[in-house]
Amino acid sequence: MTAPILQVKNLGMSFGGIRALDELDLEVNSGEIVALIGPNGAGKTTFFNCVTGIYQPTQGDVMLNPPSRSSIRLNNLKPNQVAEKGMARTFQNIRLFQNMTVLENVMIGRHCRTKSFILGAILRNKATREEEYQTIEKSYHILQKMGLEKQANDLASNLSYGAQRRLEIGRALATEPFLLLLDEPAAGMNPQETAELIELINKLQQEGQSILLIEHDMKLVMELSHRIYVMDYGRRIAVGTPEQIRNNPVVIKAYLGEAADA
Amino acid sequence: MFSLKETKRSALISLWFMFLTFPVLVIKVDAIEQTVYWRWENMLYIGLGSFILSIFGKIFFERQKSRRERQIAEKIEKHSLIQRALRDPKYLYPLGAAFFLFAVTYPYLFSTYQINVMTTALMYVVLGLGLNIVVGVAGLLDLGYVAFYLVGAYSYGLLNMHFGLGFWTVLPIGALLAALLGILLGFPVLRLRGDYLAIVTLAFGEIIRLIMENWNDFSQGPSGISNIPRPGLLGFDLTLDQAITYLYYLMIVMVLVTIFVVNRLQNSRLGRAWVALREDEIACQAMGIDKTKTKLTAFALGATWAGMVGVIFAAKTTFINPASFTFLESAIILAIVVLGGMGSILGVILGAVILILLPEYLRALSDYRMLAFGAIMVSMMVFRPQGLISNVRRHYHYRPKKEQQK
Amino acid sequence: MDYFVELFFSGLTRGSIYALIALGYTMVYGIIGLINFAHGEIYMIGAFTSFIVATVLSIYGFPLLAIVVLAGFAAIIWSSAYGYTVEKLAYKPLRHAPRLSPLISAIGMSIFLQNYILLAQTSDFLAFPELIPDLDFMEPYAHVVGTTDLVILATTAISMLALTLLIKFTRIGKAMRATSQDRTMAMLVGINVDRVISMTFIIGSALAAIGGMLIASHIGQINFMIGFIAGIKAFTAAVLGGIGSIPGAVLGGFVLGLTESFATGYVSSDYEDVFAFGLLVLILLFKPSGLLGKADIQKV
Structure with missing residues (x-):
């Protein structure tokens, strides 16, 4: 068996004495959908921020093992370098470029896979034109996959909530990540939109996309995940298949409190 | 009612x-x-x-x-008449041609004084377009833009005085020096949050001016540098009127080049990254855009234009001193961008024309010029933050290439 | 030694004025997160109002004490009124706009007010009447510290004490503290946030007016441009102390005043303003949270 593509060892993060993450271990294997769940304030988003370089973790290692390349240590990398290395994310509270068009949002995702710079922009030579064409082409295909191609030239702010979430996923996919991190992709969605989202994530997984997601919607988590990590108070309290997690007393206790034992 | x-x-x-x-x-x-x-x-x-x-x-x-x-x-995007006209080649080309004709014949129709005024307005158009890259497109509020303008002007003044370098030699040098200063200043400064960035750039602008005012050995202090030659034309001797007309045409070319370049920059991979950075820095970085590098290019490119116009300014007035480069100058250029519409090329041109030409022709108003600038900045922000002509995002259309399917 | 003491007192005097103006910056920043660029102009208007009132009264032959008191009150009243109006016109409509919009609006307001005074009054330097007579018992020390220095220090100390009491013990003070911590939450518990913001502008402007009158009578002349430099320096003081922190603004004011005084006294007076600007740049670059401020963690 090959090494897991994301390997987090002993990760710790403290904000002025408060430990938000404590000795956290996590692995994602290639092609897998892994969910990270836990009560509010358990440190899930902090974990994402540490892994993607927005925060610098105070201890531990984050290793990325791209297929057929040597592994990369992600600590101390800036967010843009993390994205370049092949890990892209979405945000819990949607962070689209509201005043850019839907297509442009996805084209921004292509930025780290393209090269043209000042001279290219001014001279608009053949290489630049070709690159620009491919950026549009790839971005458009991603929009098709997200079912957003009809709104390609609308402003992102004019999209419905569910569509904005899908656009964020599309924008992340445009960076060609081999690991996609989704931060509560179903938050605020109605059941219809959630069902569409499940279908979309399933489709991505079948195409070989590895995914790590944070989610509160248990239906989505149980339906999609191969493995589930459970966090509470910055610690990992359980890991296992959906079936194991469902019946794990520690998890039930964390979610429902002491009363559940009685 | x-x-x-x-x-x-x-x-x-x-x-x-x-x-x-x-x-x-x-x-x-x-x-x-x-x-x-x-x-x-x-x-x-x-x-x-x-x-x-x-x-x-x-x-x-x-x-x-x-x-x-x-x-x-x-749920509609409303476009004004002007924006629709610009989108449609049917209107764009005749309109552009009319403007071009007017610009070319202008010196034959009006007095030297009028030509001079128009040249000044054109300089502000270019300055506005340069600052527009920084403030309008990339969203970096630079209140010390005049520092780069100063660098351009003093490059010409000093290099000419000490080494006898001519206008055409110094034009690229001035631009380069301004860009270098932009990078030098930008490097430490650009990681600051928006409002702090504004204050620090303001402070830098003032520091540079104060140094020029006090470092007599280098810059001749408040008395400034005089007798700066006007640009030459292939070695011909030009009369004063000819020189003014020549400078006017030079500015027309400069404006056209600037519009061309700025337009291409805005509609490029880099231009999109600037806008994205303005919209949301964190998301931008998470999408793999190098924040520092992208900001720095915007900052340096904006500075480049200020540097070039600075050289032209020195050549036009033949005399420079630090008093021409106060914070108010930065504020005027900012007012042009704000009035015209941040990120909108046509808007900035319109803004410069209104703010520079109007007080010039309505003499009665010229006392109230700065008062109006202040009032315009406030009321634009309150009533019409997108400016006179708002910037419209470009539409991209994907057309599969057939010939590529070999 | 005398020279040192003289510089020290002149630094303290400058510092008090910076502190008085810096409080306005820091309070407004603490509550709405805006660099109130027009604040220096409020101070300038305070100086002008007290100048006009004092001159009119002295022409009509009022006694000195009445002139000082009335001019001071007029400066406070009108500066507060301007501060209040500026907020309502230029900042309140932009409360939910992108962060840079109110800043641009503030810059516009600053330019507007400068030129408004220029047009309404004059562009010349005006001689400010001497409001504080030299006291007899100060005579032996006059070569190192003047009476005005003493009056400025005392007035500043009283103003600071009053402000501290107001913020610590009154209802509005409590509401201000709550609003600066979390505006939405303050609104939810029934605090009238608009009123709190207005009050902040009024208090800040009143302090600036006191500063304006004091410095004008100290230096002896005013001009419509005095607000710009004083504003930047006071802002430097606020940032130096940690913007948003009230004790920080006072500390920053004194540190800046003393630094400037010694730097111009011992190094060179040509670059007086460069010191302040340079200090501002250095703090923002290396310790943007200032001496007493808290570093903020970016929420994602």
Whole structure:
């Protein structure tokens, strides 16, 4: 068996004495959908921020093992370098470029896979034109996959909530990540939109996309995940298949409190 | 259509402003003559003026609100007439040709004085377009833009004085020096948050001016540098009138080049990254955009234009001193960008033309010029933050290439 | 030694004025997160109002004490009125706009007010009447510290004490503290946030007016441009102390005043303003949270 593509060892993060993450271990294997769940304030988003370089973790290692390349240590990398290395994310509270068009949002995702710079922009030579064409082409295909191609030239702010979430996923996919991190992709969605989202994530997984997601919607988590990590108070309290997690007393206790034992 | 309540409200507002402006507008003292002038007529003007303005302001707000609600309800992007005309080649080309014809024949139609004024306006167009990259597109509020303008002007002044370098040699050097300073300043400064960035750039601008004012050995201090030669034309000797006309055409070319370049930059991979950075820095970085590098290019490119116009400014006035490069100059350029519409090329051109030419031709207004600049900046932010001509995002269309399927 | 003491006192005097103006910056920043660029102009208007009132009264032959008190009150009243109006006109409509919009609006307001005074009054330097007579018992020390220095220090100390009491013990003070911590939450518990913001502008402007009058009578002349430099320096003081922190603004004011005084006294007076600007740049670059401020964690 090959090494897991994301390997987090002993990760710790403290904000002025408060430990938000404590000795956290996590692995994602290639092609897998892994969910990270836990009560509010358990440190899930902090974990994402540490892994993607927005925060610098105070201890531990984050290793990325791209297929057929040597592994990369992600600590101390800036967010843009993390994205370049092949890990892209979405945000819990949607962070689209509201005043850019839907297509442009996805084209921004292509930025780290393209090269043209000042001279290219001014001279608009053949290489630049070709690159620009491919950026549009790839971005458009991603929009098709997200079912957003009809709104390609609308402003992102004019999209419905569910569509904005899908656009964020599309924008992340445009960076060609081999690991996609989704931060509560179903938050605020109605059941219809959630069902569409499940279908979309399933489709991505079948195409070989590895995914790590944070989610509160248990239906989505149980339906999609191969493995589930459970966090509470910055610690990992359980890991296992959906079936194991469902019946794990520690998890039930964390979610429902002491009363559940009685 | 106006209720009693509204009228009462406006009356109260006008009373308030009469009270507010009472000491400074009504009383004027002469301490030496020991006399007091009471200018009660001013109070009347203020009372009437603020009454009318408050009514108009109210109406404007109501209309804007209902329009916004309608737009949200109908989910349409409204484009103004001008924007639609520009999109459509049927209008764009004849319009462009007419403008071009006007610009070319301008020196034959008007006096030298008018040509000079127009050249100044064109310089502000270029400065505005340069600052527009930084403020309008990339969203970096640079209040020290005039520093780069100063660097350009002094490059020409000093290099010419010490080494006898000519205009055409210094033009690229000035641009380069300004860009270098942009990078040098930008490196530490650009990681700061927006409002701190504004203050730090302001401080840098002032520091550079103060150094020029006090470092006599280097810059000749407040007395400045005079006798800077006008640009030459292939070694011909030009009369003063010819030189002014020549400079005018030079500026026309410069404006065209700037529009071309800025337009291409905006519609490129880099330009998109600037806009994205303005919209959301964190998301931008998470999508793999190098924040520092992207900001730095915007900053340095903006500086480049200021540097070039600085060289031209020195050549046009033949005399420079630090007093031409105060914070107010930065504020004027910023007002142009804000009035025209951040990120909009046409808007900036319009902004420069209005703000520079209007006070020039309406002499009565020229005393109120800076007052109006301030008022414009406030009211644009409050009533029309997108500017006169708002920037419209470009539409991209994907057309599969057939010939590529070999 | 005398020279040192003289510089020290002149630094303290400058510092008090910076502190008085810096409080306005820091309070407004603490509550709405805006660099109130027009604040220096409020100070300038305070100086002008007190100048006009004082001159008018002295022409009509009022006694000195009445002149000082009335001019001071007029400066406070009108500066507060301007501060209040500026907020309502230029900042309140932009409360939910992108962060840079109110800043641009503030810059516009600053330019507007400068030119308003220029047009309404004059562009010349005006001689400010001497409001504080030299006291007899100060005579032996006059070569190192003047009476005005003493008056400025005392007035500043009283103003600071009053402000501290106001913020610590009154209802509005409590509401201000709550609003600066979390505006939405303050609104939810029934605090009238608009009123709190207005009050902040009024208090800040009143302090600036006191500063304006004091410095004008100290230096002896005013001009419509005095607000710009004083504003930047006071802002430097606010940032130096940690913007948003009230004790920080006072500390920053004194540190800046003393630094400037010694730097111009011992190094060179040509670059007086460069010191302040340079200090501002250095703090923002290396310790943007200032001496007493808290570093903020970016929420994602």
